[in-house]
Amino acid sequence: MQIVWLTDIHLNGVTDEVTDDLLTAVAAHRPAGVLIGGDIAEAPDVREYLLRIAAGLDCPVYFVLGNHDYYFGSVQHVRQEVSRLCQCHPQLTYLTDAQPVQLSECSALVGHDGWADGRCGDYHNSRVVMSDHRLITELAGTEAETRLSLLQKLAGEAADHIRRVLPQALTRAQEVLLLTHVPPFREACWHEGNIADDQWAPHFSSQVMGETIVDIMRSRPTQRLTVLCGHTHSSGEFVPIPNVRVVTGAAEYGCPGICRVLTVS
Numbered sequence: 180m181q182i183v184w185l186t187d188i189h190l191n192g193v194t195d196e197v198t199d200d201l202l203t204a205v206a207a208h209r210p211a212g213v214l215i216g217g218d219i220a221e222a223p224d225v226r227e228y229l230l231r232i233a234a235g236l237d238c239p240v241y242f243v244l245g246n247h248d249y250y251f252g253s254v255q256h257v258r259q260e261v262s263r264l265c266q267c268h269p270q271l272t273y274l275t276d277a278q279p280v281q282l283s284e285c286s287a288l289v290g291h292d293g294w295a296d297g298r299c300g301d302y303h304n305s306r307v308v309m310s311d312h313r314l315i316t317e318l319a320g321t322e323a324e325t326r327l328s329l330l331q332k333l334a335g336e337a338a339d340h341i342r343r344v345l346p347q348a349l350t351r352a353q354e355v356l357l358l359t360h361v362p363p364f365r366e367a368c369w370h371e372g373n374i375a376d377d378q379w380a381p382h383f384s385s386q387v388m389g390e391t392i393v394d395i396m397r398s399r400p401t402q403r404l405t406v407l408c409g410h411t412h413s414s415g416e417f418v419p420i421p422n423v424r425v426v427t428g429a430a431e432y433g434c435p436g437i438c439r440v441l442t443v444s
């Protein structure tokens with residue numbers, strides 16, 4: 180079966196026509212499912228875009244949210260509202276609030292938004308100013324040290340979810356896909372063709388998620404995990420241990436496209 184993967188599509192920044200063209204291009208693959216790795220739109224309109232995506236496709240849509248999806252809103256409120264939306268629209272599955280999805284006899288899907296946890300690179304001397312720190316309610320107006328605690332709390336909750344659902348998925352599937360927004364290893368933080376430097380890495384990667392993944396997969400060497408992430412808008416691959424492959428998807432503001440078409444057996 181074919182699965183279409185999109186990430187960082189930022190539909191709030193394009194015309195309706197561009198969104199329609201994207202959905203037409205996705206539908207042309209007649210996919211068994213579509214994965215969306217976050218940064219779909221922003222808090223005020225992300226639900227509206229999810230409904231448009233569902234209406235434009237006749238297959239299940241599995242997604243996580245990215246940091247932009249919380250802009251002009253709060254993490255807690257957006258997650259509640261999006262989870263509520265999915266309860267009314269079974270075509271939509273928010274993986275952050277879902278059990279493992281069995282895609283086929285030997286393949287399963289799990290996911291979580293993830294969150295950059297400031298542990299890679301040099302958080303305290305980074306001059307990078309993320310809009311997150313202004314536009315997301317929980318982070319707005321916080322000092323660097325308080326904010327770091329909040330980032331690590333969000334990243335820790337994501338890792339805890341994966342620590343619960345990934346082993347469950349592996350009891351029923353030989354191969355698992357893990358969809359997340361934030362790269363779980365610094366080496367997966369491709370930025371303009373290179374690995375993110377000390378300035379960007381704190382804001383681009385979740386070290387705790389990477390450690391959690393390796394911890395779970397190291398004891399299951401005959402099973403395979405493919406991590407699909409985005410956030411940095413540059414493509415690349417990283418293999419932290421032989422049975423884990425991390426694919427970072429490219430994206431361009433104003434020009435949403437299909438990241439990859441995956442064949443799942």
Ligand SMILES: [Fe+2]
Nearest residue numbers: 218245246410
């Ligand atoms: Fe992002």
